[in-house]
Amino acid sequence: MIKIMFVCHGNICRSPMAEFVLRDMVTKQGVGDEFFIRSCATSTEEIGNPVHYGTKRKLAQVGISCEGKTAVQMTRADYEKYDYIIAMDENNIRNIMRIIKSDPLNKVSLLLDFAGEHRGIADPWYTGDFEATYSDVVKGCVALLKKISK
Numbered sequence: 001m002i003k004i005m006f007v008c009h010g011n012i013c014r015s016p017m018a019e020f021v022l023r024d025m026v027t028k029q030g031v032g033d034e035f036f037i038r039s040c041a042t043s044t045e046e047i048g049n050p051v052h053y054g055t056k057r058k059l060a061q062v063g064i065s066c067e068g069k070t071a072v073q074m075t076r077a078d079y080e081k082y083d084y085i086i087a088m089d090e091n092n093i094r095n096i097m098r099i100i101k102s103d104p105l106n107k108v109s110l111l112l113d114f115a116g117e118h119r120g121i122a123d124p125w126y127t128g129d130f131e132a133t134y135s136d137v138v139k140g141c142v143a144l145l146k147k148i149s150k
Contacts (some may be wrong), residue, residue, distance in 0.1 A: 002148060003036040005082040006111070007092050011041030011071035012052040013125050014088040014133060018111060020059055020066045021134075022141045029145075039069075040078065042095035046071040058130040074099050079107065086111050086144070089120025111140035114147055 004022065008015035019039035026032045041047065050056075051066045059066050079085065079100040085108045087093045096108055112119055121136040122129065 001034060001036055002084075003082045004038070004084045004086065004144075005074070005078055006037075006039040006086050006088070007042060007074055007096055008039070008088040009041060009043050009092060009095070009123070010046035010049075010125070011039055011073075012046045012049055013055050013130075014121055014123060014137065015039035015041070016051045016066055016069050016071075017055045017059065017134060018086070018088070018137045018141060019069075020064050021137050022144070024064045025141055025145060038082075040072050040074040042074055042092055042099065044073055047073055052125065054124055054128070054130040058134050062134075076100055079103075083107065084109070084144075086140075089123070091120075111144070112136060114143035115139045116143070 006015040006018040016039045019037055023037050026035045049071050051069050056066060074096065076099055085096060087096055087108065087110055093108060093110065110118065111121060121133055124130045124133045
């Protein structure tokens with residue numbers, strides 16, 4: 001089983017969007033049972049809160065539900081549990097490293113690295129542009145699946 005953890009600051013916008021987009025993709029490809037996909041936050045600010053209404057609305061537009069998801073914080077133990085720890089931007093990587101201390105197995109990366117673009121995904125909490133975030137998340141998830149299936 002391939003275990004993937006998406007990470008952003010609060011776990012209410014970008015990382016849950018990536019979690020549910022990738023879950024939808026693997027389910028539609030008939031390989032959902034081969035994956036364990038989750039998301040988490042590096043901060044404590046939103047712990048226990050539901051997915052942001054903008055992310056919920058965007059996912060609903062494309063037929064994806066994220067009902068029941070609430071924000072959780074990353075722990076050091078997650079490093080051992082997951083094969084991929086995928087951040088939404090460089091600040092998330094710095095905060096992930098603060099939590100896990102080191103990455104000897106090179107599990108930590110940016111989502112868009114898989115698409116050949118070393119850049120972060122804009123946080124729609126600040127930009128209000130859930131469309132742009134969704135587009136980047138899909139691009140990254142498609143590329144991630146391509147890499148994993150090789």
